[in-house]
Amino acid sequence: MTIPSTVIEVEATPGGDPVLAESLESRPAAGRKLLHGFLTDVPAMLSLGYIVLILLMAIFAPLIVLVSGWGPYEFDQTAIDPNMGAIPLGPFGGISAEHWFGVEPGSGRDIFARIAYGARVSMTVALSATFLTTILGVVFGLLAGYFGGWIDTAISRVMEFLMAFPALIFMIAILSALPSDNRIVLLVVVISLFGWPYLARIVRSQTLSLKEREFVESARASGASGAHIVFREILPNLTSTIVVMATLAVPGYIGTEAGLSFLGVGVVPPTPSWGQMIAAAAPWYAVDPMYFLIPGMFLFLLVLSFTTLGDRIRALIGSSEVRA
């Protein structure tokens, strides 16, 4: 369900490390060219546009909802037909001027409002988890790769251990056993716990190869401390890899959160989450397909946008490196 790390590994080392490190000389010029290339790339811009849209939707949800008229927790009994098993009145699941995306069968809640609030959950969890896993992954990957020895062994064993877990099942199990407050924090922690090893593994292998390079040797020869080398010499060379990895991790976590919510262990109702809405919509799929299609569409497009963005960034970095 989450994009396996193997793909990220294969594809996230554009052209191989040597190419990445080689661009040290023309940094500022390359940066500007990169930005220009990025801004004129149609798929990247479209994706970024959609992402910004959803971000704004998430941030300003309370305001937006004031404009659209209905909150996410309000029931509108006038919009559903009690005689027909409470399906929404009107075509396309009850889309109307009042309810821009229609209403939920059974409860009559405004779908637009719930989508807006659901965006909060998706973005918060995914972005926080990405932030956390990136930090953990980079720190542990650097430590393991640079210092080697028992530090590397210890960290690698922990990583193997975590990766051997059937993550989804475990996450479901942990989340179901715990009480339901602070769900979002819990989701972020659990997802990050099983997610960081994949990033750390990539960072570690890149650090291992960078460590052998001449510029590291010369830094060491001129008396630089370990910390200096790690943060000033090696880390900057990893930036493009990290950016690509992080961007590609987000859609995975969006999917994971949605999946967990779909299975009922994500945020607790009535807090809306896109995954949960789809789960609720499943029984109604034959009579009210809009109910699952709308959150499904939003989910699909968000994951698509982040993946496309990551892909385009990686392609841009790769091609600029080759030219340099």
Add this chain to the structure above:
Amino acid sequence: MTGDNVNDTADDLLRVEDLCVEFRTAGGVTRVVDSIDFAVPRGGALGIVGESGSGKSMTSLAIMGLLPKGGAASGSIRFEGTDLLAQRESALRRIRGDRIAMIFQDPLSSLNPYYTVGVQIAEAYRSHRSGVSARAAKKVAIEAMERVHIHDAARRADHYPHQFSGGMRQRIMIAMALSMEPDLIIADEPTTALDVTVQAQILALLAEIRRDTGAGLILITHDLAVVSEVADRIVVMRGGRLVEKGSVEDVFSDPQHEYTRRLLDAVPRIDDEIGELRTTAIPVVCGEEKR
């Protein structure tokens, strides 16, 4: 262009005229080989010398028709009278490996790690000769391995490339080239990846094979010492252009071009005075930096 005043005979094994190799990239068109001419007589040995980026490898790839994507060659490359640049791919495949064989620089990456060396030596033979059984081809492979002085060849034919040392692997590459008894062998930096002691052995092997089979040899290298051991004639390339051409004795004793002189000067000699570091600046030509 300086130096050469030998009459080219029409009987040459290989005759290259006005060869240009260009690459089309997003940034434009780059010319990596610029209008070079040279010839290799039957049984002769030609050394192509130059720094990295001088276009010498591209020249050899152009002869074989193996230019990387985006590359195009023009001019004429006559091999025993036939212009290779005018041939279709199917005809080139028949010539490659059978009449012109090539040996590359890094024998470890040039051999497929998943198959035994016996299979890899034999496959050229089976591909070019029809109706050959696996067993017969393997015998040919073992013979080829023995020709290049690999001990216990029958057993070692079943070993994988990573089980051999660097020098042995290069011998295997030579065995692959030999197995078809080609008329011309092109060796692209065959000793660069090897230890100095092993280098001498490989060069001696190449010389021996030339003597025994009468095959022509093109040796590409940046190392003047290597060239002087093996080649009769030498061609010096720089920035895609040919700057000097002639017999090894002539060029070494009386270089006509400034660049050649500087190259020769840069080679340390046993009778040099100790204590003096001889540095000569070799001016950089556009396109040579950033390798």
Add this chain to the structure above:
Amino acid sequence: MIRFLGSRVLGMLVVLFLVTLFTYVIFFVLSPDPAVQICGKNCTPERIEQIRANLGLDLPFWQQFWEYISGLFTGREYVVAGAVVTCPAPCLGYSFQTGQLVSEMIVQRLPISATIAIGAAILWLIGGLIGGVLSAVHEGRFTDKFFAGLTLGAMSIPNYVLALVLQFVLVVALGWLPFPQAVPFAEDPGQWFLNFLMPWIVLAVGYAAVYTRLTRANVIETLQENFVRTANAKGLSSSLVWRRHALRPALTPIVTIFGMDIAGLLGGAVITETVFGLNGVGKLTADSISSNDQPVIMAVTLLSAFFVIVGNLVVDLLYTAIDPRVRTAARA
């Protein structure tokens, strides 16, 4: 070779042990009163007492853990409503909610999960390989871009959304397929096939996209290798160059990943099974989580981890058979 194998098996056992311990600790720590949890929704005070006694819940943690572990190897006994129930080795527990031995529950459902996993695996492997090779051969041209877009979409759609879309389109709107039900193969092979078709497709789509990209990347990279240049320099036929020197090195690493993915799925495709209502191990997991049937949750977690870890080992061994470089290192 034996030593290599031995060290790997030992490592595997250690990891398995740690996973078991970790899982047990989580459940022990997280459930304040396990007896109530285990008892589930329709509980009576007598049952709670029974559970407490049966599972020795007043005993110290390590003793309870020991009971569990030893139960895995030697079996255990439970007292249920006065009667003794033997749980033969490996004893994965007893579900007080459903009144069944957990191992029986799992064994009943394994065939369905296996069917889903294997059918989907065949689909995604074939699809992925074909898509990847075609993309690599036509790199940069239309076919490549087409597959790039297709895989992007396929990777982005959550499989439950795809499941609902497919069901709506194929079953409700077009009526091409029946509502999925479990029909045994022996009864009606045709129906059996049609019923599994949608779950197979839904599960395979995401993996096929990943495999296409992976195959494409591997083939393109392999085509740059020096030994491919050597093969061409020897004048080998292009089909031989492709088979021996391009495809074989490119596709071999995919075997590893394929093995791991199948192993992961044997523990049950939770979401796919739930959406289609198929009674496999995955659905069992989902159901037991919502009804809080702890012995079952614990058991499926362990089983999944077991498959993944063993799968890892099998794949490693397979690699020694396939890659000559690893083979000689293993023998040394």
